Amino acid sequence: MSALRTFHRIFVANRGEVAARVARTCDRMGITPVFGVSMADRDAPWVRGREAVVLGPSRASESYLDAERLVQAAKQTGCTAIHPGWGFLSETPHFAALAETHGVTFIGPPAHVMALMGKKTPAKRAMAAAGLRTIPGSDGVLRDADDAVEVAARVGYPVLLKAESGGGGRGMRIARSEAEIRERYEEAVAEATAAFGDPRVYLEKLIERGRHVEIQLLADRYGNVVHLGERDCTIQRNHQKLVEESPAIALDPEERERTLAAAAEACRRIGYVGAGTMEFLLDGDGKLRFMEMNTRLQVEHCVSEMRAGLDLVEEQILVAAGHALRHTQASIELRGHAIECRINAEDPAQGFRPAPGRLERFRFPEGLEGIRVDTHVDEGYEISPHYDSLICKVIAHGATRDEAADRMIAALEGFECEGIPTTASMHLQILRSREFRENRYDTSFIPGFSTDGGH
């Protein structure tokens, strides 16, 4: 196939693992990546021998979170597109709009679609209208505590009070009775105001012991949408995902097919463009209920890449450049089983306290079958206290779930890392546990770490 024309130069408005990930695809496509970096990252491994613009000091608010600095840096280096990565400004409509206003293509959805999905209740309403099942709750934001009590009586306790502009688990309050709603309503409003500058809260029925399932979507500018199957991200600690896998074996095949098709249709209805992910909760009745949409590439996108055999960053770049999708749903074949473990610089012995420091040794065994390691670090890298603690992701692919898990265990057993503690040992404990192998777990505990055994 002849090479499709895209961009000569792409500005990478992010750091760390995703910056390295985007650069890898740019290199393969013959595109020059230009990096925006903070002072702390100006000698980082992913910018070595590359073009970079120093944005500002280490503090993210004056570097990776300053939209104006990023767009100006892109313009002055002759870049015609910006890849926002994940985190930072990747889901900020203002940033997407600012880039487009100044003639720089934003590699992601249009700003108005991002804005729609960024507010919880309009997103939920749009998804319900497009045929997705949602979590029972208030129709829009709550007026006051009385309104909350009324809705709770209708949907049944326990319920969750959530921030309209929230995310990351903040601004949420569980209430198991009317008294608890009256006690916690003002708290939820105060926390939502403090954390997100928006006092509005809404209410949803709390689904306990569910599973977290999400769907990877890809759309072009012409209304073509495909899905790359689902991922199970149930294993989390403090709302941070630890292990992701695909397919989600807890999911009933019929429910899977129905929801995948409905998600693609919903994506088309809202005019979405690029890679995006819809997150669902799998309830006790085996039904998937829409929670929210992440309007960007996700950390765990590699799991779907391994099964579909395509490069999501390349697809993002192609649709941003105006090309139609090269794939139809029928031409995408999802093969085998893939598992990803996120390795963080955290000390499992000290309550997972972040552990910045110098990587004295960092090595994975060579030539392991079905193993992919995505990272931005190398030996001698200084892990900065300014940013998140992810140092690498290990993705294992196999014909079956057990084969993928065994390959992951072999890779993590051979992983040599000195200088800082990592979460690799925790992953081994999860992967070896009977709960994980027999698929007996949910969001209420981490397999291998439960009190009721399994060993």
Next chain:
Amino acid sequence: MSALEFAVRRAEDGIVELLSPRPGVVRDLPKEGHLLASGMGGGTLVVLGRRLELRVPSGVSGRVVSAVDRERALVPVSFGEVVLRVDPSGVTGEVQEGRAERAAEEGLVIRAPMGGRFYMRPSPDKPVFVEIGSVVETGATLGLLEVMKTFHRLHYRGEGLPARAVVRECLVGDGDDVERGQPVFRVEPA
């Protein structure tokens, strides 16, 4: 035009480096030899089409010895990139006071505190420090005196001077040699 301050780094050789405070395109930089003092503009930073004046922060003064990429009119810079290098030894004698004297026939005059060459403007392509007819307040710069290759500011400040005054006349020409005690400006209380 809004303004932005340079960041400052003092190099080992005594040179003061003025750094860009954010990514942008610099233009209209002062030429080599131009005298800079705190509060003065030292070029323009264009950020997404908006022009921001780059101001010299407090505590910095000196003569421009070099600037980023002289070959181009528009130079893209990063945060922390050196825009101007300034030699502070180019300016000594911190503050010189103009001596005021009340003489019946002259009115109020400002005299040169020492002999040297008098300049009305910070550099040939810049406007004068004070226009005739304008009002000056205590501390205002009236002109420069070049003495033994160093520049000294002639301030409106001294015994017997009112806090505000109208500049009525400049008694010497721009670039003229003046002697110590020679009247330079005639002013009247405002």
